[in-house]
Amino acid sequence: MSITRVPAVTATCTYTPDNMRAAVLFAVTACCLGVLLPTAAGAAGASQAEKPLAQTDGVLQLTKANFNRALKKHTQLLVHFYAPLSGDGQRVTAAFQGAAAELQGSGVTLGSVDVSKEKELAKQLNATAPPPIRLYLDGDKDKAVACPVPKNAASILTWLKRRTGSAADLLTDFSQSNGSEELLVVGFFKELASDYADVLYAAAVDLPDVSFAVTLNEELISKYDITHDVVLLLNKSRVVEAYKMLPETSKGELIAFITVYQMEPVTEYDGQTAGQILSAPVLNHALLFIRKSSEDFQEIHSAFHSAAQSFRLKVLFVMVNVEEPRNGRLLEYFRVREGEAPLIRLVNLTDHVTYNLPSDKFDTKTIETFCQTYLEGKAAPKMQSEPIPEGWDTQPVKQLVGVTLEKVVFNPDKTVFVLLYLPYSQKSRALFPLWEELAKAVEDREDVVIARIDASANDINLSMYGSYPALRLFPALYAERVVDYTGKQAVKDLVKFLDKEMEKAKKYRVKVKGFL
Secondary structure, rough: OOOOOOOOOOOOOOOOOHHHHHHHHHHHHHHHHHHHHHHHHHHHHHHHOOOOOOEEEEEEEEOOOOOHHHHHOOOOEEEEEEEOOOOOHHHHHHHHHHHHHHHOOOOOOOEEOOOOOOHHHHHHHHOOOOOOOOOEEOOOOOOEEOOOOOOOOOHHHHHHHHHHOOOOHHOOEEHOOOOOOEEEEEEEEEOOHHHHHHHHHHHHHEEEEEEEEEEOOOHHHOOOOOOOOOOEEEOOOOEEEEEEEEOOOOOHHHHHHHHHHHOOEEOOOOOOOOHHOOOOOOOOOEEEEEEEOOOHHHHHHHHHHHHOOOOOOEEEEEEOOOHHHHHHHHHHHHOOOOHHOEEEEEOOOOOOOOOEEOOOOOHHHHHHHHHHHHHHOOOOOOOOOOOOOOOOOOEEEEOOOOHHHHHHHHHOOOOEEEEEOOOOHHHOOOOOOHHHHHHHOOOOOOEEEEEEOOOOOOHHHHHHHOOOOOEEOOOOOOOOOOEEOOOOOOOHHHHHHHHHHHHHHHHHHHHHHHHH
């Protein structure tokens, strides 16, 4: 993107007394260090302290052993935390290496950390999860600045430029636009020195792949038939959507608006859009699983598209072609078979609870009603169950599934202790031996059942909240009650908790019986 200065606006670089004092102190300190260090001692220390950090193509190869030294040496250290076998990681690595070539000789130093090898370092820096690129300033490793996931090298360069500039310097004047941009975000303001312009600029910093512009031109404001303090999304000069800025408008709200409306009302899931979908600020997703070759595809897709218009910024509408082999992992995750299509599911990316469209009709009104019911919290979650395993109740630890869970745990004559686990979680699997020990410890107690259930394969109301693994006790009552266990993971503590809750349940049963 070409960045030019807004006409008739004077940009000034302001230094606060603190900034000036810091700059002077830095210069004086540097001079003193260079002059006052003893020559012999300095030469001896330099052989170790000044040993060059390993680098490849201008990118420092950082490890636990040299990370702190790199922080101290470089006031602006941009670090990419990557996993070599990750598809997204390879794309970001290519962008990062491209940026490194452009930033040679600048004040920004680039480094990379292979998290598959430097696991302890990644854990210390809390870098086992996104964002993959972080900027460390002045040696402070606790306050890294997150860089938006880049599409290419230009994304990183633009982000670095925007975050150090001013709104007047880095927002293009709309009158200079040729109208060819696929997406252009334009702020129509009364004056640039305003809170509204500051919010727009803050959003521009976090969206380096989007072009931004501003205008004070009254003729242009009249041309688009809008008022002042409005942000327009334009696609080749065509208005996509308008957003009226309010005093309470935050950067996050504006980013959500831009991010959502730069996408189509319905986005087809594929390798190129997956990252955009998963990183969208809208966490409620409506997924249409369908065969694009089916005779009713156009009719259903049209209804889905029409419904999407009513829920922008509330629900993200995504179409998944079940005939596409590369979508196999997504179908496996949602346990959708090609023969089940078409079907629509709603899911929230926070709790991952899924909801099925409770109808075989796929018209606009039915889809809209489903989405509205979901947003109001009135929709019933999808119930999913594995097949009942043979001999599931003959082992010390009973293996429950969705269809057997409620019958077992709500038996009024049994107290049931359940481990809800994820089979692919090491933390979950680590509890299996403990659960076997607990079952052995209470094997002579006929009124106690020790069980477990795969929470990823069985969508049940009891497992929709909280994280996994989870330990939950269902006391023997004539009522549905569940108690979470959060104590020590030791058999004696589990038994103590079990006995305490059973005693409470016994008293409650006597009390209830007295009222009957």
